[in-house]
Amino acid sequence: MTARILAASAPGEIRIAVTDATGLRDYAVWRPGWPDGVGDLHRGRAGARLTAMGGTFVDLADGASGFLPDSAAPGPLAEGDPVLVRIVRAAQDGKGARLSATGPTLPQGQSLAGPPALLTRGPTPLEALAAAWPDAPIVIDDAAIAARLPAPLRGRVQRDRRAFDAETEAARAALADASVALPGGLRATITPTPALVAIDMDGGTASSDRRAKQTAQFAANRDALPALLHQVRLRNLSGAIVIDVAGLAIRKRPALRETIETALAQDPLRPRFLGFSALGLAEIMRPRIHPPLHALLSDAAGRMIWMLDSWSRQVSGQPGPAPGLRVGTDLARALDHDPGAIADTTRLSGHQPAWRLDPSLPPLSWTLDHA
Structure with a gap:
């Protein structure tokens, strides 16, 4: 196939x-x-330069801004200078977009004169795949x-x-679960934090292996790590990633280097394996470009989409009027921002979702409105 x-x-x-x-x-x-803006080409305006950070903030369209490192700038910039920039890393984890001014050229008919503006969009995820x-x-x-x-x-x-x-569909749904079943009966728990992604590998049938315990643990980790690192790619986990392999003595863990590096070589982002720490944790650095899947599922847009998807599945094919929705403040803002999502829901379910703000609900909560 x-x-x-x-x-x-x-x-x-x-x-x-x-x-x-x-x-x-x-x-x-x-x-x-x-x-998320990755690949977008903007006509920007240089703002404040932060010497300590080695770069300049650049004003973009619609009041947004991004950070342009000196290494990616066309040369020294004074505040207010026009500059043509492309977004190379989406805003995420409370940090603004990362920019580059190396390489882009003005689209035909465009000029650097004028206020900040979005000139061309980058590729969609479907185009990229x-x-x-x-x-x-x-x-x-x-x-x-x-x-x-x-x-x-x-x-x-x-x-x-x-x-x-x-x-x-089952494989897609499983990507939302922090617990991952791995070959050999091992299981991994993925815990994103603001600083890094921590992954704990645990348990498994290696304990019943008739070989010596450390030999069995090594084989179990060796067989499970490629599947785990494939999950890293599917979930777009990025930045600093640390993995605590299952049960293996710290002194034995460096023998897993080849397994890890071979698996990482299959990833188009080419993550770097930095080795094992003194605590025996495998350290990986994977480039941050697009937001990770767990962030997309948990932000206001993700919660709104989950709500509309759940409502659509419930009412699809039902005769007569469908129940409405009562939503918290953040979901209300997301619905106002994305009228296309309402149109999609209507087309896919055959019912137009009616909704109203209920300030008594938590910001990202919702409930059916039978009134």
Whole structure:
């Protein structure tokens, strides 16, 4: 079975899975109403330069800003200078977008004169995966997806009633779980923190292996680590990542280097394995570019999409009027920001969701409104 790019429509979101005979190879979420900006080309204005940080803040369109390191700048910038910049890392973890001024050229008909403005958008997640898997057909379940694709990709599109089969849907849903089942009966628990992502590998059938305990533990970790590092890619975990392997003595752990480096070599972001710490933790640095999946699922947009998806599944096919929604303040703001998500919900469910703000609810909470 050759690789296929499967694009499944949901309210406010297109879920993109690359699959082949081995299962889920790649995964991304495309939210048309909430682009993360990576690849966008802006006409910016230089703001304050921070010598201690080695760069300059740049004003972008719509009141946004980003940080331009000196190493990626075209030369010294004075406050107020125009500069052409591209976003190379999305805003995330409370930090603004990272910018680069190396390489971009002005689109035809554009000028550096004028206020900050967005000049061109970067590739969507579907375009990026289509470029990474150039021979894979694109299977969609909603004509609205095809309408959003650039003309060169439309010849690769195939239509199916359901883009995700049950196995792909189960694999997608499992990506939201902090606990990951691994080969050999091992299990990993993933804990993101503001500073790093901590992963604990634990337990497993290695304890019943008839070989010597350390030999069995080494084999269990060796067999499980490629699957765990593939989960790192699927979930887009990034920045500093530390892994506590299961049960193996600290002095034995460096023998896992080749296994880790071989698995990381399959990742297009080319993460770096930094070695094992004095505590025996495997240290990995994976570039931050797009927000990780756990952040997308837990922010206001993610909670809004989950709410609309849950409501849509509940009312789809039901005769008569559907119950409305009462929402907290943050969900209300997200709904106001993304009218396209409401339109998607109406198209997919056959019912237009009515909603009203209920300030008594927690900001990211909602409930059915039967009034």
